[in-house]
Amino acid sequence: MRVRALPLLIAATLCLCMGFFGAPTANSQTKSVSFSADDAFFLPGLGAVIMTDGKNLKIDMMPTGENIPKEFRKVDLKEGDRILMMNGKRLKAIADLRTNYDALKAGETVEFGIKRGKDMQIVSFPKPEDQQQGGGHRVMMMTSDGTPPEGKGEGGSFTKTMTMNGDEKGPQITKVETINSGDGPDPILAMEAGVLFIEKDGGVDVMMVIGNAQTELTGDPLKEGDRLVSCQGEAVSDGEAFRKQFESIKVGTKVTLVYMRDGGEHTVSFAKAKNQPMMMKKSG
Numbered sequence: 001m002r003v004r005a006l007p008l009l010i011a012a013t014l015c016l017c018m019g020f021f022g023a024p025t026a027n028s029q030t031k032s033v034s035f036s037a038d039d040a041f042f043l044p045g046l047g048a049v050i051m052t053d054g055k056n057l058k059i060d061m062m063p064t065g066e067n068i069p070k071e072f073r074k075v076d077l078k079e080g081d082r083i084l085m086m087n088g089k090r091l092k093a094i095a096d097l098r099t100n101y102d103a104l105k106a107g108e109t110v111e112f113g114i115k116r117g118k119d120m121q122i123v124s125f126p127k128p129e130d131q132q133q134g135g136g137h138r139v140m141m142m143t144s145d146g147t148p149p150e151g152k153g154e155g156g157s158f159t160k161t162m163t164m165n166g167d168e169k170g171p172q173i174t175k176v177e178t179i180n181s182g183d184g185p186d187p188i189l190a191m192e193a194g195v196l197f198i199e200k201d202g203g204v205d206v207m208m209v210i211g212n213a214q215t216e217l218t219g220d221p222l223k224e225g226d227r228l229v230s231c232q233g234e235a236v237s238d239g240e241a242f243r244k245q246f247e248s249i250k251v252g253t254k255v256t257l258v259y260m261r262d263g264g265e266h267t268v269s270f271a272k273a274k275n276q277p278m279m280m281k282k283s284g
Contacts, residue, residue, distance in 0.1 A: 041101075194210050
Protein backbone atom coordinates (compact mmCIF):
# COMPACT_ATOMS: atom_id res chain seq x y z
CA MET A 1 0.00 0.00 0.00
CA ARG A 2 1.22 3.49 -0.76
CA VAL A 3 0.00 6.98 -0.15
CA ARG A 4 -3.55 8.11 -0.69
CA ALA A 5 -5.07 11.54 -0.36
CA LEU A 6 -8.57 12.95 -0.47
CA PRO A 7 -10.30 16.18 0.51
CA LEU A 8 -12.88 16.52 3.26
CA LEU A 9 -14.66 19.17 5.34
CA ILE A 10 -13.16 19.46 8.80
CA ALA A 11 -12.43 22.09 11.47
CA ALA A 12 -8.82 23.17 11.99
CA THR A 13 -6.71 25.02 14.52
CA LEU A 14 -4.35 27.92 13.80
CA CYS A 15 -1.96 27.88 16.78
CA LEU A 16 1.53 26.39 16.82
CA CYS A 17 1.89 23.46 19.19
CA MET A 18 3.01 19.84 19.43
CA GLY A 19 1.67 16.95 21.46
CA PHE A 20 0.82 13.27 21.66
CA PHE A 21 -2.80 12.28 22.08
CA GLY A 22 -4.92 9.21 22.57
CA ALA A 23 -4.21 6.42 20.11
CA PRO A 24 -6.86 4.97 17.78
CA THR A 25 -5.64 1.44 18.49
CA ALA A 26 -3.90 -0.27 21.38
CA ASN A 27 -0.55 -0.27 19.57
CA SER A 28 -0.78 3.12 17.88
CA GLN A 29 0.29 6.62 18.71
CA THR A 30 -0.81 9.95 17.25
CA LYS A 31 1.52 12.90 16.87
CA SER A 32 -0.32 16.15 16.16
CA VAL A 33 1.41 19.35 15.03
CA SER A 34 -0.55 22.53 14.32
CA PHE A 35 0.75 25.27 12.05
CA SER A 36 0.37 28.95 11.39
CA ALA A 37 -0.18 30.00 7.78
CA ASP A 38 3.56 30.66 7.47
CA ASP A 39 4.70 27.09 8.12
CA ALA A 40 3.19 25.36 5.08
CA PHE A 41 1.69 26.17 1.67
CA PHE A 42 -0.69 24.17 -0.52
CA LEU A 43 -0.01 24.70 -4.23
CA PRO A 44 -3.36 24.64 -6.08
CA GLY A 45 -3.61 22.78 -9.37
CA LEU A 46 -0.53 20.65 -8.79
CA GLY A 47 -1.73 19.62 -5.34
CA ALA A 48 1.78 19.92 -3.93
CA VAL A 49 2.38 20.65 -0.25
CA ILE A 50 5.33 22.95 0.44
CA MET A 51 6.71 23.10 3.98
CA THR A 52 9.62 24.73 5.76
CA ASP A 53 12.03 23.45 8.37
CA GLY A 54 13.00 27.00 9.28
CA LYS A 55 15.81 27.11 6.74
CA ASN A 56 14.52 25.61 3.50
CA LEU A 57 11.28 25.44 1.54
CA LYS A 58 10.70 21.91 0.32
CA ILE A 59 8.08 19.88 -1.56
CA ASP A 60 6.79 17.63 1.24
CA MET A 61 3.96 15.94 -0.67
CA MET A 62 3.41 15.69 -4.41
CA PRO A 63 0.83 13.66 -6.33
CA THR A 64 1.99 11.71 -9.36
CA GLY A 65 0.69 10.53 -12.73
CA GLU A 66 -3.06 10.63 -13.24
CA ASN A 67 -3.52 12.07 -9.75
CA ILE A 68 -2.39 15.42 -11.18
CA PRO A 69 -4.77 17.40 -13.45
CA LYS A 70 -3.87 16.78 -17.09
CA GLU A 71 -2.69 20.33 -17.74
CA PHE A 72 -0.07 20.08 -14.97
CA ARG A 73 1.32 16.57 -15.54
CA LYS A 74 4.42 17.78 -17.39
CA VAL A 75 5.44 20.11 -14.56
CA ASP A 76 8.71 18.67 -13.23
CA LEU A 77 8.31 19.00 -9.47
CA LYS A 78 9.06 16.12 -7.12
CA GLU A 79 8.94 15.40 -3.41
CA GLY A 80 12.12 16.59 -1.78
CA ASP A 81 12.77 19.45 -4.23
CA ARG A 82 14.00 22.61 -2.50
CA ILE A 83 12.38 25.82 -3.77
CA LEU A 84 14.94 28.63 -3.75
CA MET A 85 13.35 31.31 -5.93
CA MET A 86 10.05 32.33 -7.50
CA ASN A 87 9.91 34.59 -10.54
CA GLY A 88 13.42 35.84 -9.89
CA LYS A 89 12.88 36.59 -6.21
CA ARG A 90 14.68 34.74 -3.43
CA LEU A 91 12.39 32.79 -1.09
CA LYS A 92 13.46 32.65 2.54
CA ALA A 93 10.12 31.72 4.12
CA ILE A 94 6.63 30.44 3.32
CA ALA A 95 5.42 34.03 3.76
CA ASP A 96 7.63 35.08 0.82
CA LEU A 97 6.18 32.31 -1.33
CA ARG A 98 2.61 33.17 -0.38
CA THR A 99 3.10 36.90 -1.05
CA ASN A 100 4.63 36.33 -4.48
CA TYR A 101 2.10 33.66 -5.44
CA ASP A 102 -0.91 35.72 -4.35
CA ALA A 103 0.36 38.70 -6.37
CA LEU A 104 -0.06 36.75 -9.62
CA LYS A 105 -3.31 36.58 -11.55
CA ALA A 106 -4.75 33.30 -12.80
CA GLY A 107 -2.97 32.29 -16.00
CA GLU A 108 0.24 34.17 -15.24
CA THR A 109 3.45 32.17 -15.05
CA VAL A 110 4.80 30.74 -11.82
CA GLU A 111 8.53 30.13 -12.22
CA PHE A 112 10.38 28.24 -9.50
CA GLY A 113 14.12 27.98 -9.15
CA ILE A 114 14.61 24.61 -7.49
CA LYS A 115 17.44 22.42 -6.24
CA ARG A 116 17.15 18.64 -6.62
CA GLY A 117 20.11 16.90 -5.10
CA LYS A 118 23.08 18.81 -6.49
CA ASP A 119 21.24 20.00 -9.60
CA MET A 120 19.62 23.40 -10.09
CA GLN A 121 16.77 23.93 -12.54
CA ILE A 122 13.85 26.16 -13.48
CA VAL A 123 10.28 24.83 -13.35
CA SER A 124 7.36 26.90 -14.66
CA PHE A 125 3.59 26.53 -14.95
CA PRO A 126 0.51 28.80 -15.18
CA LYS A 127 -1.22 29.82 -11.98
CA PRO A 128 -4.61 28.04 -11.90
CA GLU A 129 -7.94 29.71 -11.27
CA ASP A 130 -8.54 30.75 -7.67
CA GLN A 131 -9.80 27.80 -5.64
CA GLN A 132 -12.05 28.87 -2.79
CA GLN A 133 -12.62 26.26 -0.13
CA GLY A 134 -15.62 26.08 2.14
CA GLY A 135 -14.33 25.32 5.61
CA GLY A 136 -11.21 23.39 4.67
CA HIS A 137 -10.08 19.93 3.64
CA ARG A 138 -7.61 17.26 4.57
CA VAL A 139 -4.91 15.47 2.64
CA MET A 140 -4.29 11.90 3.75
CA MET A 141 -1.15 9.81 3.33
CA MET A 142 -0.82 6.13 4.18
CA THR A 143 2.26 3.91 4.15
CA SER A 144 2.75 0.33 5.28
CA ASP A 145 6.43 -0.29 4.53
CA GLY A 146 7.70 0.70 7.96
CA THR A 147 8.62 4.21 6.84
CA PRO A 148 6.54 7.11 8.16
CA PRO A 149 5.62 9.83 5.65
CA GLU A 150 8.37 12.14 6.91
CA GLY A 151 10.91 9.39 6.27
CA LYS A 152 12.11 8.68 9.81
CA GLY A 153 11.61 5.83 12.24
CA GLU A 154 11.30 2.09 11.93
CA GLY A 155 8.47 -0.38 11.72
CA GLY A 156 4.74 -0.02 11.67
CA SER A 157 2.03 1.31 9.43
CA PHE A 158 1.66 5.07 9.25
CA THR A 159 -1.23 7.37 8.40
CA LYS A 160 -0.49 11.06 7.93
CA THR A 161 -3.15 13.73 7.48
CA MET A 162 -2.87 17.41 6.71
CA THR A 163 -5.78 19.66 7.64
CA MET A 164 -6.39 22.85 5.70
CA ASN A 165 -8.57 25.89 6.19
CA GLY A 166 -9.91 27.67 3.12
CA ASP A 167 -10.47 31.33 2.35
CA GLU A 168 -10.70 33.58 -0.69
CA LYS A 169 -7.02 32.92 -1.41
CA GLY A 170 -7.35 29.14 -1.31
CA PRO A 171 -6.46 26.44 1.23
CA GLN A 172 -3.90 26.95 3.98
CA ILE A 173 -2.38 24.03 5.88
CA THR A 174 -3.00 24.36 9.60
CA LYS A 175 -2.46 20.93 11.12
CA VAL A 176 -0.53 17.71 10.54
CA GLU A 177 -1.25 14.41 12.30
CA THR A 178 0.83 11.24 12.01
CA ILE A 179 -0.66 8.00 13.34
CA ASN A 180 1.70 5.08 13.85
CA SER A 181 -0.26 1.85 14.18
CA GLY A 182 2.89 0.04 15.31
CA ASP A 183 2.93 -3.66 14.49
CA GLY A 184 -0.84 -3.67 14.02
CA PRO A 185 -2.76 -4.10 10.75
CA ASP A 186 -3.07 -1.49 8.01
CA PRO A 187 -6.14 0.79 8.04
CA ILE A 188 -8.90 0.10 5.51
CA LEU A 189 -10.05 3.17 3.60
CA ALA A 190 -13.72 3.42 2.56
CA MET A 191 -13.84 6.68 0.61
CA GLU A 192 -17.52 6.19 -0.14
CA ALA A 193 -18.45 6.39 3.54
CA GLY A 194 -15.70 8.83 4.49
CA VAL A 195 -14.08 6.57 7.11
CA LEU A 196 -11.00 4.53 7.94
CA PHE A 197 -11.51 1.06 9.46
CA ILE A 198 -8.98 -0.85 11.55
CA GLU A 199 -8.87 -4.43 12.85
CA LYS A 200 -8.98 -4.27 16.66
CA ASP A 201 -9.59 -6.72 19.51
CA GLY A 202 -11.04 -9.46 17.32
CA GLY A 203 -13.21 -7.17 15.23
CA VAL A 204 -13.20 -4.25 12.79
CA ASP A 205 -13.78 -0.74 14.16
CA VAL A 206 -14.05 2.74 12.70
CA MET A 207 -10.58 4.16 13.34
CA MET A 208 -11.19 7.67 11.99
CA VAL A 209 -13.99 9.65 10.37
CA ILE A 210 -12.45 11.61 7.52
CA GLY A 211 -15.75 13.07 6.30
CA ASN A 212 -16.92 14.19 2.87
CA ALA A 213 -18.36 10.83 1.83
CA GLN A 214 -18.01 10.35 -1.93
CA THR A 215 -21.52 8.99 -2.37
CA GLU A 216 -24.87 9.69 -0.72
CA LEU A 217 -25.32 7.81 2.54
CA THR A 218 -28.58 6.19 3.63
CA GLY A 219 -29.08 5.44 7.31
CA ASP A 220 -26.91 6.38 10.28
CA PRO A 221 -23.42 7.72 9.42
CA LEU A 222 -20.51 5.89 11.01
CA LYS A 223 -18.65 7.34 13.99
CA GLU A 224 -15.24 6.66 15.49
CA GLY A 225 -15.36 3.54 17.66
CA ASP A 226 -18.30 1.89 15.87
CA ARG A 227 -17.79 -1.86 15.42
CA LEU A 228 -18.76 -3.57 12.18
CA VAL A 229 -21.18 -6.49 12.47
CA SER A 230 -21.69 -7.35 8.82
CA CYS A 231 -21.07 -6.26 5.24
CA GLN A 232 -23.57 -7.31 2.60
CA GLY A 233 -25.09 -9.70 5.13
CA GLU A 234 -21.80 -11.48 5.85
CA ALA A 235 -20.37 -11.33 9.38
CA VAL A 236 -17.26 -9.15 9.79
CA SER A 237 -14.59 -10.22 12.29
CA ASP A 238 -11.34 -10.15 10.35
CA GLY A 239 -9.82 -7.00 8.87
CA GLU A 240 -8.10 -8.60 5.88
CA ALA A 241 -11.20 -10.60 4.97
CA PHE A 242 -13.29 -7.43 5.15
CA ARG A 243 -10.76 -5.57 3.01
CA LYS A 244 -10.90 -8.23 0.30
CA GLN A 245 -14.69 -8.38 0.43
CA PHE A 246 -15.06 -4.60 0.22
CA GLU A 247 -12.58 -4.25 -2.63
CA SER A 248 -14.31 -7.03 -4.59
CA ILE A 249 -17.67 -5.23 -4.60
CA LYS A 250 -18.39 -3.86 -8.07
CA VAL A 251 -18.70 -0.13 -8.70
CA GLY A 252 -22.32 1.00 -8.44
CA THR A 253 -23.37 -1.85 -6.17
CA LYS A 254 -25.29 -0.87 -3.03
CA VAL A 255 -23.12 -1.57 0.01
CA THR A 256 -24.88 -2.18 3.33
CA LEU A 257 -22.93 -2.15 6.58
CA VAL A 258 -24.39 -3.11 9.95
CA TYR A 259 -22.49 -1.90 13.01
CA MET A 260 -22.78 -1.70 16.79
CA ARG A 261 -22.85 1.52 18.80
CA ASP A 262 -23.73 1.81 22.48
CA GLY A 263 -25.17 -1.70 22.52
CA GLY A 264 -27.49 -1.18 19.55
CA GLU A 265 -27.28 -2.11 15.88
CA HIS A 266 -27.29 0.57 13.18
CA THR A 267 -27.21 0.40 9.38
CA VAL A 268 -25.64 2.60 6.72
CA SER A 269 -25.79 2.08 2.94
CA PHE A 270 -24.03 3.71 0.00
CA ALA A 271 -23.09 2.97 -3.60
CA LYS A 272 -19.62 1.53 -4.22
CA ALA A 273 -17.63 4.19 -6.03
CA LYS A 274 -14.71 4.09 -8.41
CA ASN A 275 -11.37 5.27 -7.05
CA GLN A 276 -11.06 8.96 -7.79
CA PRO A 277 -7.98 10.59 -9.41
CA MET A 278 -7.72 12.98 -6.44
CA MET A 279 -5.79 10.29 -4.58
CA MET A 280 -2.04 10.78 -4.15
CA LYS A 281 0.72 8.22 -4.33
CA LYS A 282 3.88 8.83 -2.35
CA SER A 283 7.08 7.98 -4.20
CA GLY A 284 10.05 6.31 -2.60
